[in-house]
Amino acid sequence: DRGSVQNLPKSYDVEYLMPVSLGTPAQQLNLDLDTGSSDFWVFSTLLKESMINGQTLYDPNTSTTSDKMEGYTWKITYGDESYSSGDVYIDTVTIGDLTVSTQAVEAAKVVSEEFTADSDNDGLVGLGFGIINTVQPYKQKTFFEKAMPGLDSPVFTADLKAGAPGRYNFGYIDDDAYLGNITYVPVDSSDGFWRWVSPGFQVGSTGSFNSTRIHGIADTGTTLLLLPDGVCEAFYSQIASAEYEPSQGGYTFECDDSTVPDFYFGTDNGQMIRIPGSYMSYSKTDTSSQRCFGGMQSDSGVGFTIWGDVALKAAFVVFDQGNEQLGWAEK
Numbered sequence: 556d557r558g559s560v561q562n563l564p565k566s567y568d569v570e571y572l573m574p575v576s577l578g579t580p581a582q583q584l585n586l587d588l589d590t591g592s593s594d595f596w597v598f599s600t601l602l603k604e605s606m607i608n609g610q611t612l613y614d615p616n617t618s619t620t621s622d623k624m625e626g627y628t629w630k631i632t633y634g635d636e637s638y639s640s641g642d643v644y645i646d647t648v649t650i651g652d653l654t655v656s657t658q659a660v661e662a663a664k665v666v667s668e669e670f671t672a673d674s675d676n677d678g679l680v681g682l683g684f685g686i687i688n689t690v691q692p693y694k695q696k697t698f699f700e701k702a703m704p705g706l707d708s709p710v711f712t713a714d715l716k717a718g719a720p721g722r723y724n725f726g727y728i729d730d731d732a733y734l735g736n737i738t739y740v741p742v743d744s745s746d747g748f749w750r751w752v753s754p755g756f757q758v759g760s761t762g763s764f765n766s767t768r769i770h771g772i773a774d775t776g777t778t779l780l781l782l783p784d785g786v787c788e789a790f791y792s793q794i795a796s797a798e799y800e801p802s803q804g805g806y807t808f809e810c811d812d813s814t815v816p817d818f819y820f821g822t823d824n825g826q827m828i829r830i831p832g833s834y835m836s837y838s839k840t841d842t843s844s845q846r847c848f849g850g851m852q853s854d855s856g857v858g859f860t861i862w863g864d865v866a867l868k869a870a871f872v873v874f875d876q877g878n879e880q881l882g883w884a885e886k
């Protein structure tokens with residue numbers, strides 16, 4: 556079996572949403588595929604009106620295939636302090652023609668203001684590893700873990716693009732979606748993330764390669780690229796107008812600064828992925844100014860590096876759960 560679904564970036568590529576069908580008859584919601592968490596949760600009719608702001612709601616009561624998991628609950632808090640919680644139903648879920656008939660669908664009763672404010676986002680499909688699923692009394696499998704046994708290959712791939720529709724594929728690798736070879740690196744899933752080690756980085760096409768092991772996670776649910784302080788300093792030192800602005804919460808530079816270099820990160824045996832300098836102008840710091848918030852920021856608040864969308868959209872990425880490895884290719 557296999558599946559394929561288009562993903563659409565929101566403005567500034569802050570997140571990528573994909574259509575998902577839940578229940579019978581099908582209820583279509585736009586969800587955020589998130590490899591940095593492992594709960595499948597949706598805005599639902601269980602929510603208080605004050606927490607809803609245009610989102611499409613999953614209504615378990617109108618689905619003829621939903622079953623409430625009595626006594627089961629969930630509550631999740633993300634690294635940025637946003638949170639949600641609720642009850643659990645079993646129902647059929649289809650993503651890109653791939654159907655899981657008994658998916659644990661976590662129906663939200665409470666969501667934090669960040670989620671309420673994001674009117675396009677109807678919930679998350681967590682595709683980290685199931686050991687960090689928050690459902691009590693017994694944790695539940697991710698959509699991919701439920702689908703995996705029936706797939707042609709135990710992989711899903713992420714092809715995120717800058718300001719354009721991309722694609723998530725399940726169960727196969729589309730050889731027309733990337734250039735050259737895919738380089739695989741081992742994954743340590745013990746803390747539930749797609750954690751891997753990069754051998755180093757390079758600033759600019761003429762810069763030297765800095766051999767330094769960077770431990771981090773591949774996270775489609777994080778917008779930016781969060782790297783160690785030393786790496787950020789090496790990068791921003793090459794941009795004439797760059798400065799660290801505590802009032803803005805990070806590095807900023809003049810949006811039209813022509814000295815923004817490309818950034819390369821190593822994967823394995825000499826392969827590097829090139830992130831174009833243009834991906835590093837994340838967003839205007841405020842309407843009047845001509846300064847942009849950098850797409851690369853420090854990971855010092857997190858404790859490990861996060862290869863978020865700014866990095867992932869420069870590559871074709873294979874999340875190989877069957878072999879616990881990540882594949883990286885240029886595109």
Ligand SMILES: O=C(Cc1ccccc1)Nn1cnc2ccccc21
Binds near residue numbers: 589861
């Ligand atoms: O939370 C984070 C990034 C983060 C920020 C600060 C410290 C540690 C980690 N990403 N993320 C991954 N999935 C998410 C889902 C919702 C909100 C943020 C999400």
